[in-house]
Amino acid sequence: MFLKGVKAARTRAIMKEFGTIYEHQYAVALFNSVRYEIEGGGTPQTQLLHRKDPLKNKSIFSGGLFQYLEESKKWRSRFLYVGDTYNIGLYESKAAHERGLHSKGVIKCAGYKALTSMEEYLGLLNNSPSDAKAKAGTAPFLKCPTQYPLILWHPYARHHYFCVMTEKEQKKWHAVFQDCVRHTNNGLSEECKVSTPAFTDALRLYRQAKGHYGTWDMMCGNPPQILANLVMETLHPELRTLIVPRLKGKLQQRQKDWMLISDAVYRQVLSQTQTQYEALVQACEVERPRLDAALRTDMDQIITSKEHVTGKIRAVVLPRAEQLLRSNVQPYINSILEALMEPTSRGFSEVRDILFRELVEVTKNTVNDSSKEKLGEHMEKISMLAFHPVKMQTCYEKMEMLNLEGLQQRFDISSPSVFIQRAQILMRQQMDNAVHTFEQLVRQSAEEHSGEDLCKTLQRSQDRVLKKYDYDSSSVRKKFFREALLQIIIPYMLKQLSPSCSPDLPRFKELIFEDFSRFILVESIFEEVVLQSVTKDIMMAVKEAAVQRRHNLYRDSMVLTNSDPNLHLLGDDTIDWAGQFGGVKGERQGGEAGNRRRKQIVSMIHLEGLPPLPYESCLEVPGVDNIPEENEGQDVASEKPESPEPEERGILKTDPGSPDSIDQIRHLINPVLEVVVPASEEDGSELTNGVLPLEQGDDVKYITTEKETMPRQSPTKGLSVTDETSDVTGQSSDTDLLEDQQTISAIESAIQQIEIAVQEDSDGEFPQTSSNSSQNHHDDSGFQSPANENVEEGGEPQPITVDTEQVTLTLVEGVI
Structure with missing residues (x-):
């Protein structure tokens, strides 16, 4: 009960103090939003398209x-x-x-x-x-x-x-x-032009009042979660001092108990911050119409009053800020920028490489089959590329290399994780914009072209999208660098200037009319003056980096206007390729069942040749969209069992597909004939070689054997011979002539005759195989049939014939 009271009292106190700051910043944010709306302005329009809900039904x-x-x-x-x-x-x-x-x-x-x-x-x-x-x-x-x-x-x-x-x-x-x-x-929405800046500024000012400047690792999640972290930042040390000494038991048990207590307190704090924040926002929204009306009525007077106060504060603050800037900041701007640019540019470059490979793959597949169904299937596979964590992992890893060691202590940077995650989010956005733009162009082309014209249009669309990506990624990176430099430098300068400047700020409040005091705060003007003092140096540093072209940045003079107006008329919706073009066999979504069986972006792992793992592991089944990850095919092939089952070696498919190993290539060049020999369970002997009696004129290139154990009382009525490339099975013309032992003796005798003939005719010739031999002459298996020695001289290959009286069986030659 005592712990609960301490927690509730601390949460109420922090939320009350934060709420007061938030109300002030809400009015300032509303003023800035209305002023921007009236005066206009903004950054150049992006070249790539955006879509509103990319993860719909996913x-x-x-x-x-x-x-x-x-x-x-x-x-x-x-x-x-x-x-x-x-x-x-x-x-x-x-x-x-x-x-x-x-x-x-x-x-x-x-x-x-x-x-x-x-x-x-x-x-x-x-x-x-x-x-x-x-x-x-x-x-x-x-x-x-x-x-x-x-x-x-x-x-x-x-x-x-x-x-x-x-x-x-x-x-x-x-x-x-x-x-x-x-x-x-990254839970704060940038679309909220008032509530988001009001929240971030209020949080920053609250922490600065407590002496905490610089970035904060726990500004994570939605506003209630961030506020819960803010409460726990001060409450956690008190709980540790109060509770940990009272915990009993072994070290491991004390650690577990402490984590459970911390979690229980955190959940209660989160519940309180959720309720109190919602009440705070609702109160501000109720007041918003009145504030908005006052702003639009007196906007000119408010702007004039603010500029007058800004000039007075600038005269006091700017000389001190410039002195601090010259001595403690300017020497480190290029070092900070270089540390940021190296991993960020590598990450965006990796995004471009992955995008290029995927688009080239789509174009190549369309060249092979330009039907709209196949095109829809290929496009469905890349539509969610940006939200595929596994495929995007290499891009994100480049940013993980960010190292601000040495600069962290000087500029009070708790951790570079804030910048790493922000850059990674930007990478994902740029990838999705590029893929979405390509989708829109392809859909337009698919409706107007087909066949060879469609392939050419895909190539042009690919080049078009990559150029737009280069420009947009350059703009996004430069904006990211400027914001990151400000996030690092401004808190440091405020921390250094506040002790000397803060005592002078209250007297400037007398210059503000009471009706305008909600929209003009001297604390905010002080920060704006400090921001303006360093902005010029930051802009110059980024501009110089762009001129060097070392990190593939466009120069500011190469700003592209909206050079492609027709592109922005295509739309911002997510295309259902399966529904429009019959691409992927998708499930029809609808109702709750549809939401539970949405198309899955990341595919499952399916290892061929291995039994399914228990406990519904993600290795069991392929993914819904059946999209393999990068290099997954090679990994799967490498994890197959070394020795396939006998039935897998003997059963042949009509369409074997592309060979994936040396053995498969060897079998395609030289078909393997496999013989299943019946044997009794009592017979412990094992055959090492076997061959079928052949008709005259039949050709044998490569022979393997396989033994099958069968009951002695039921001898087989035929021998099965399978050719790996023809799927043809031959049977004995007269299966009642021989008993098991007679068949085995005949086969062993035939094998011995062939081996003797091979040793006599081909002795010393195999090591000297000509390098320019034809494909029919060369044998990758290491065995060269003497019947094919004179193929290059124009002679026809002579088949090996075996004449035996015991067994007569016709072998159908496989088609290579």
Whole structure:
């Protein structure tokens, strides 16, 4: 009860103080929004198109894995579903999800970190502000049943422990978890022109009043979650001091108890911030019509009054700001910019490379089959490329290399994660814009062209989209660099200038009319003056970097106007390729069942030749869209069993497809004849070679044998011979002539005769095989039939004939 009272009192106090600042900033944000609306302006229009709801009727990933349950202290199989909200739903089983049953829980990933090793997890656990710390080498309190763990760590909320069976599964789930964290951390909508800037400015001013300048790692999720993190930032140390010394038991147990207590407090705080924030926003929205009317009536007077006050504050602040800028900031601008540009440009370049490969693949496939059905199938596969965590992982990894070491301490940067995640979100947006633009161009071309004309149009559309991507990505990166520099430099300058300038600010309030005091705040003007003092240097640094062309940036003089107006008339809707062109066999969505069976962006993993794994693992079935990830085909081939089953070697398909290994290529060049020889279970002898008696004129190039155990009482009535490329089965013309032992003796005798003939005729010739031999003459298997020695001289290949009286069987020659 005491703990609950402390928590509630602290939450109310923080929310009350934050609410006062938010109300002031809401009026300022409304003023800026109305002024921008009246005066106009803005950045040049982008070249690529945007779509409103790219994930409509889509899900990201789903599959089964193991989860550790705190209640039972046991590992249990769970089915995880990641929808278009990027929240992770936990279900008892796949069937429970498909039946629409309630989930066992939902993980909102904002503020979490996705880990893949217990060592990394224990490192974060020991670095957290808790007295319950493990010593080096101490065994973890949680033992993972496999060597492939997946852990979601949060500084305040509950931790979630999972594990999978294979490394491929772990990599895929880790990419998905990281994408969930990345998406939910970027929870503030840029479309809210008033509430979003009001919230961010109020939060920044509140933390600055407490002495916290610079970036903040826990500005993650939606506003209630961010406010809960704000409360826990001050409440958590107090709880640690109050509770941790009272915990009993072993170290591992104390760690678990502390995490459960922290999670319970965090959930209660989140519930309170949710309620109080909604009430705060509602109060401001009620007041908005009156404020809006006052602004539009007195806009000219408000602007004049603000400019007058700004001039007075600038005269006091600007000399101090310029002195600080010259001595402590300007020498480091280029270093900060270089540190930001290197990994960011590599990431955007990787996005372009992946986009280029995918578009080229679509064009090549269309050249082979230009039907609209096939085109729809190929386009369906790339439509969600930007939201494919596995395919985009290489782009995101480039940004992970960002290193601000040395600059972090000087400019009070807690972590570069804020900039890393922002750049990754921009990469995904640019990829989706490029793919969407290509889709719109292709749909327009498919309606007007077909066949060869369609292929040419696809090539032109590809070049067109890549040029637009180059320009837009350059603009986006330059804007990102400017914003990142401001995020790093401005807090540092405010921290240095506030002690000397803040005492002078209250006297400027007397210059503001009371009716305008809601829209003009001297604190905001002070920050604007500091911002203006450094903006010129930042713009110049970015411009110089663009002139160097080292990072593929367009110069500011190369600004493209809206050079393609017709493109922006195509639309911003997501194209249903399966429905319009009959591309992919999609499921018709409708109602709740349709929402539960949405098309899945990330495909499942299916390892051929291996039995399905238990517990509904994500290895069981292919994905809904059946889209393989990058290099997945090679990985699958490498994981096939080395020795296929006998029936797989003997059964031949009508369409074998492309050869994937040396053995398959060898078998295509030299068809393999396989003989199934009946034998009794009592006979322990094993044949090492076998051959069928042949008619005169039959040709044999390569011979293998296979033994089949059959009951002695039921001898076979025929011998099965299978050619791998023809799917033709031959049977004995007279199967009642011989008993089992007579057949085996005849085959062994024939083999011995062939081996003697080969050794006598081809001795010493195989090592000297001519390099310019024809394909019929060369044998990759290492065995050269003496019957084909004189093929190059123009002679016809002479077949090997075996004349035997015991068995007569006609071999049908396979078609190579």
